[in-house]
Amino acid sequence: MNEIVVDGEPLPYTEGQTVAAALVAAGRVAWRTTRVGHRPRGVFCGIGVCFDCLVTVDGARGQRACLVPARPGMTVTTLEGDDD
Amino acid sequence: MTEPADLVVVGAGPAGMAAAATALAGGLRVALLDSGTALGGQYWRHPPEHARAAVPTDDLHHGLDRYRALCRALAAHRTAGRLDLRLEHHAWSAVREGDGFAVHAADRREAPRETAVVLRAPRLLVATGAYDRQLPFPGWDLPGVLTAGGMQALLKGGSVAAGSRVALGGTGPFLLPVAAGLAARGVEVVAVCEAAHPRAWLRHPGPLLSNPDKWAEGAGYAATLVRHRVPVRPRTAIVAAEGGERVTSVRIASLAPDGSPRPGTERRVEVDAVGVGWGFAPQLDLLVPLGASLTDSADGNAVVAVDRGQRTTVPGLYAAGETCGVGGAALAVNEGRLAAASVLADARATTVPMNRRLAALRSAVDRQRAFARAMALAHPVPPAWSSWLTDETVVCRCEEVTAGAIRTARADGAPDHRQIKQLTRAGMGWCQGRMCGPAVHCLTTRHRAYEPAERLVATPVTLGALADLDEDPPVSTASPVSAASPVPATSTEPTDSSETDKECP
Ligand SMILES: Cc1cc2nc3c(=O)[nH]c(=O)nc-3n(C[C@H](O)[C@H](O)[C@H](O)COP(=O)(O)OP(=O)(O)OC[C@H]3O[C@@H](n4cnc5c(N)ncnc54)[C@H](O)[C@@H]3O)c2cc1C
Numbered sequence A: 001m002n003e004i005v006v007d008g009e010p011l012p013y014t015e016g017q018t019v020a021a022a023l024v025a026a027g028r029v030a031w032r033t034t035r036v037g038h039r040p041r042g043v044f045c046g047i048g049v050c051f052d053c054l055v056t057v058d059g060a061r062g063q064r065a066c067l068v069p070a071r072p073g074m075t076v077t078t079l080e081g082d083d084d
Numbered sequence B: 001m002t003e004p005a006d007l008v009v010v011g012a013g014p015a016g017m018a019a020a021a022t023a024l025a026g027g028l029r030v031a032l033l034d035s036g037t038a039l040g041g042q043y044w045r046h047p048p049e050h051a052r053a054a055v056p057t058d059d060l061h062h063g064l065d066r067y068r069a070l071c072r073a074l075a076a077h078r079t080a081g082r083l084d085l086r087l088e089h090h091a092w093s094a095v096r097e098g099d100g101f102a103v104h105a106a107d108r109r110e111a112p113r114e115t116a117v118v119l120r121a122p123r124l125l126v127a128t129g130a131y132d133r134q135l136p137f138p139g140w141d142l143p144g145v146l147t148a149g150g151m152q153a154l155l156k157g158g159s160v161a162a163g164s165r166v167a168l169g170g171t172g173p174f175l176l177p178v179a180a181g182l183a184a185r186g187v188e189v190v191a192v193c194e195a196a197h198p199r200a201w202l203r204h205p206g207p208l209l210s211n212p213d214k215w216a217e218g219a220g221y222a223a224t225l226v227r228h229r230v231p232v233r234p235r236t237a238i239v240a241a242e243g244g245e246r247v248t249s250v251r252i253a254s255l256a257p258d259g260s261p262r263p264g265t266e267r268r269v270e271v272d273a274v275g276v277g278w279g280f281a282p283q284l285d286l287l288v289p290l291g292a293s294l295t296d297s298a299d300g301n302a303v304v305a306v307d308r309g310q311r312t313t314v315p316g317l318y319a320a321g322e323t324c325g326v327g328g329a330a331l332a333v334n335e336g337r338l339a340a341a342s343v344l345a346d347a348r349a350t351t352v353p354m355n356r357r358l359a360a361l362r363s364a365v366d367r368q369r370a371f372a373r374a375m376a377l378a379h380p381v382p383p384a385w386s387s388w389l390t391d392e393t394v395v396c397r398c399e400e401v402t403a404g405a406i407r408t409a410r411a412d413g414a415p416d417h418r419q420i421k422q423l424t425r426a427g428m429g430w431c432q433g434r435m436c437g438p439a440v441h442c443l444t445t446r447h448r449a450y451e452p453a454e455r456l457v458a459t460p461v462t463l464g465a466l467a468d469l470d471e472d473p474p475v476s477t478a479s480p481v482s483a484a485s486p487v488p489a490t491s492t493e494p495t496d497s498s499e500t501d502k503e504c505p
């Protein structure tokens, strides 16, 4: 089983899945909060147009989790204000 | 491929694949690029090639024979060095350069690292498809509420279901494959809420009778839904979603013919995920800045205007598939072929006599376009949909602009979604109005088709990738930053300052 590291915790994924698919498969549909209302957000459009699913990947902020393929050992940080 | 391409095709969905295959068969050298990890676009969305065994999704597909034939043809031309296939390449701008075009793309095969790439050719074919059209409702921004297409993308691309008890809502036949796919994966689909009534189709008997393949596909989904006891409810809508950290229930109401909820019919249904879609909005980001004229489509969207050979109003620029109006994969394939036939004819600068195959292709496109038009008329956005909004309902998800704020701006005289954007920031955030644009448009002007705002870039690109360019950076704000270290903020981090926003002088 492959794993990515999400907020310091290992998260298994199936080869070929995006970071968003791996998170949803693990039962997570929200992983970020909005700037103004601090509303929880996760995957919405699934194809890279809504930007609801933003995460930090290997230190690069503002990445759309629904577009980035999961890779072994990839570090994903959620919850920080990617909306800033 | 070492020699330059004769044609760049952006988008490797049904339209772009068919176009590339036809152009290659006609002897042209083609560069085909797509942001996805596999060929197929939305209809034939697949996991990347190397992961097909780990993520089986073939059972969710239709027309796989055609997909595989196109894949084989493209693979053969690639081996022969005539096709330059660029997956995981996001085109962020296309510009005229001399007699031809330069397509600027971010190569994201090492994502999150990006490298800038420029592909040039005398001719450009844009087949960038569409995205789900959304209408807001109270609770639509709760986690677990997805676009119907988003649910389908998770299923087809990763074999992942977004929930175990799902309600679907909106309008159009696309809700059926989503419901069937979820049901086939063991999801309990508690309701498919279709705002329209199937009777509306009977007003278009011609296109109905002349497109039996559409009915065959529809009947297949219907059979799956009956087998899994999925209720399809005509003239109903999901008018609200409720929950906290995640959606836990929806409110479903019967609709009057104008789309307003019938009093006393509302009921609450427990769910853990929701999928909604009101048709699709074409992805015109590369076409509008090139100056291609638009035209109105029956579904209320502006689409790119093309002639009978898929030529846009810009010489050398062609379009195929859902950028020309939403009409399904079979139409997209035929338009792709037709567009490539025009490219071939124009490239040889001779008048190619209209042969029988071309005539058959054109008549198929006409027939399928007529079906698409009937579909749009049978599944309109219900005129009174805004009656299910409260003043607190978020309309713009990015900037968290409420329906109340938009109503106020409208009362203050804002005539369209562009003015609303200036007054309220709706459409100024990350998605640049892709999600809220059609709704804000409907809330202000109903008599015109929705035209997306012109966007400077089709997709965000890092300063690092821009600095990579071996020529003058096309965006003057690009600063020389090492490409090796991904830059946190994107240059296009959408328009917090109005200077980068074309609409705010
Ligand atoms: C999320 C979603 C799911 C859908 N699922 C189905 C379905 O299951 N069944 C069905 O009948 N219809 C479905 N549709 C409708 C579908 O769009 C069409 O019927 C069909 O796929 C249209 O083909 P196309 O080639 O015109 O566009 P698409 O299939 O949308 O292909 C467009 C391609 O262009 C690429 N692209 C777009 N912009 C860029 C860019 N800037 N740079 C690089 N590449 C780019 C995209 O990645 C995509 O692969 C879906 C639509 C959406 C939005």
Ligand code: FES
Residues within 6 Å of the ligand: A042, A043, A044, A045, A046, A047, A048, A049, A050, A051, A052, A053, A054, A064, A065, A066, A067
């Ligand atoms: S879910 Fe919309 S951009 Fe990722």
